[in-house]
Amino acid sequence: MHVRTRLCCVCSVSLGFFDDVFIPHQSLQHPKRFDHEEQLWVWQYEAEDGRHDLFMDVEEEVRLRVIHEEFVDTFPSSVKPHMGQDTVSSSGVSLDEVRAPYTIIGSISESGLGLVTWW
Amino acid sequence: RTEMDLLNDKSAVLSDFEVLDFLSSLHKRKKKRHSSGKTESVETITYETKEFLSKRPCACQSPEVIKQFLESIACFSLTKAEKLQLLNLRPVSPVEIQLVIEELEERFSEEQVEEMLKVVSSLPSNDAKETEDMTESK
Numbered sequence: 001m002h003v004r005t006r007l008c009c010v011c012s013v014s015l016g017f018f019d020d021v022f023i024p025h026q027s028l029q030h031p032k033r034f035d036h037e038e039q040l041w042v043w044q045y046e047a048e049d050g051r052h053d054l055f056m057d058v059e060e061e062v063r064l065r066v067i068h069e070e071f072v073d074t075f076p077s078s079v080k081p082h083m084g085q086d087t088v089s090s091s092g093v094s095l096d097e098v099r100a101p102y103t104i105i106g107s108i109s110e111s112g113l114g115l116v117t118w119w
Numbered sequence: 120r121t122e123m124d125l126l127n128d129k130s131a132v133l134s135d136f137e138v139l140d141f142l143s144s145l146h147k148r149k150k151k152r153h154s155s156g157k158t159e160s161v162e163t164i165t166y167e168t169k170e171f172l173s174k175r176p177c178a179c180q181s182p183e184v185i186k187q188f189l190e191s192i193a194c195f196s197l198t199k200a201e202k203l204q205l206l207n208l209r210p211v212s213p214v215e216i217q218l219v220i221e222e223l224e225e226r227f228s229e230e231q232v233e234e235m236l237k238v239v240s241s242l243p244s245n246d247a248k249e250t251e252d253m254t255e256s257k
Contacts, residue, residue, distance in 0.1 A: 017167030065218070112214040119214055 003058050003115075011041055013062060013106065020100040023064060027107035028056075029114050043114065054118055061116045064106035074101045132199070135177035135207045136185060142169050176209040179243035191238045195231065205235075209242050 001021065004014040011028065013021040025032070029043040035055070043054040056062075108114040133141075142165055172178060185206065192202055197220065204219035213232055216239070217223045223232065 016171045017164055063215075063218075110218065112218045119212070 001062060001064070003056050003060050003062060011056060013064065018104075020102065021064075021104045021106055023106050023108055027067070027105075027109050029054075029109055043118075045118075054115070056115060062108065063113050063116055063119075064108050065110065065113060066104055067107045068105040070103045070105065072099060072101055072103070074099060132203055134180075134185065134203060135172055135175055136180040139169065139172040139177050142172070174245060175207070176242060176244060177207060179245060180206075184243065188238070188242055191241065192235070195227070195235055205239050206242070209239055209244060211236070211240060 001013050001015045004012045004019060009025055011023040011025070012019070013023060015021065025034075025041075028041055029045075031044045031046075033042050033044060034040075035042050035053075038055065040058075041056040043056070045052045045054050112119055145165060146169070188206060189202065192205065197205075201220050205216075208215070208219060210216040210219060213236070216232065216236060220226070220235075227235070
């Protein structure tokens with residue numbers, strides 16, 4: 001699967017046939033920062049010779065662990081949340097704009113996870 | 120709207136190979152029928168899923184390969200889920216394998232982990248297939 005888009009609160013990943021895979025910022029490798037100039041998430045990897053910025057470039061292949069899946073009833077007769085209320089999933093990802101029927105929440109905050117080229 | 124009850128949500132697990140095999144058999148059956156507009160989205164997602172799986176280790180597997188792998192890996196006390204992950208993901212390094220085997224260091228020695236990786240590496244890989252394809256086309 002590869003990095004698709006990146007917002008400052010979540011990283012979105014695609015499988016090619018399914019695009020609703022998200023990594024909330026708290027599940028990225030630590031320490032991390034969001035580079036506003038490049039509009040990319042960066043893992044600030046601490047090595048013996050100092051800190052290295054590892055960028056999560058778009059279209060790069062990633063390995064992630066699925067930590068949660070969410071099914072949302074998008075059938076027209078289902079109750080919609082009230083306007084003005086912040087719709088946040090139990091895993092902390094805002095679902096205000098994303099109302100996909102099925103969403104996968106993943107994590108890359110472990111050794112071996114993240115960009116395949118990092119390991 | 121039809122109401123349906125879920126009887127058992129974990130009655131069986133399918134390996135990537137079985138999913139790819141099933142989707143390929145669907146494609147062969149559908150070729151004979153004229154596809155209507157209604158099934159276009161299903162055909163698109165079926166095609167895209169097959170495309171994804173064709174780049175995964177399962178694309179080079181067969182029932183015989185899987186049977187051989189399960190026989191070889193049987194000497195290690197692994198759960199069904201762990202064997203399935205090894206089959207689907209084909210990890211090639213200790214850092215990859217520790218992601219799918221829980222408490223790897225507590226359960227297995229370094230030598231056993233090396234042995235496990237050797238068994239997993241006996242599974243055919245896409246990289247080998249790509250090299251073979253390139254050699255054949257020359």
